[in-house]
Amino acid sequence: MSFVSASATAPGKWILFGEHFVVEGAPALVWPLETRGLRVRARRLEGTPGLRISSDHGDPGAQRLAERLLARRSLPLGDGLEIQIDSTLPVGHGLGSSAALVVAMSEALGLLDGDESRAPGTLPSDQGLQELRRHEEIFHQRSSGVDIACVASRRALRYQRSRSGTPQGLLDAAPPPVVLVLSGSGRGTRDVQALATRRV
Secondary structure: OOOOEEEEEEEEEEEEEOOOHHHHOOOEEEEEEEEEEEEEEEEEOOOOOOEEEEEOOOOOHHHHHHHHHHHOOOOOOOOOEEEEEEEOOOOOOOOOHHHHHHHHHHHHHHHHOOOOOOOOOOOOOHHHHHHHHHHHOOOOOOOOOHHHHHHHHOOOEEEOOOOOOOOOEEOOOOOOOOOOOOOOOOOOHHHHHHHHHHHO
16 A cells, blocks of 8 residues: 655764774764654655655755665656655764665655555664665765664664674663764765775
8 A cells, every 4th residue: 555645754873982983894882863863755746747856955865865765666756756855964964864864765755655564763674774775875985884773773773884784782771971063064974984994
């Protein structure tokens, strides 16, 4: 059974340690950032063929992500589809904006297609994590999978990259008291990953 409209949300994330070095196999401790996040609303449009995206997310990869996700589903665009993205996550600040977009859009389009196989907030299967991680690589040259695993599960994780992308374990600990300060200037993840790789 498919629907006329569907929506999904995803939180951001923050990493206590291991940011970027997790790509090279170092462990990382990561928590979901519940105070900021992203919502995707998907709606079928009668008599208006094609894909329309409206977004305040600020990342040009959203169109490519939507096209890739639609290609893997049975959602015809004969009647058109509108995707609206609303986000309070700044792009390029290490808070998981790309992972949140991948997870929320994947869940919204899945619900629109009548796929309720995975409840939001549960950890995807190994295959599901791998697929979401590959979608995240639209935005990053290399994805460790840590952002995807944390954002999709909405759980704190001790994560270390593996072939399957499965996190090593869930953390039953509340996040430590921290204050996250945004500098106002972002830096591309690819550039920082390249710097981390040179230092390993």
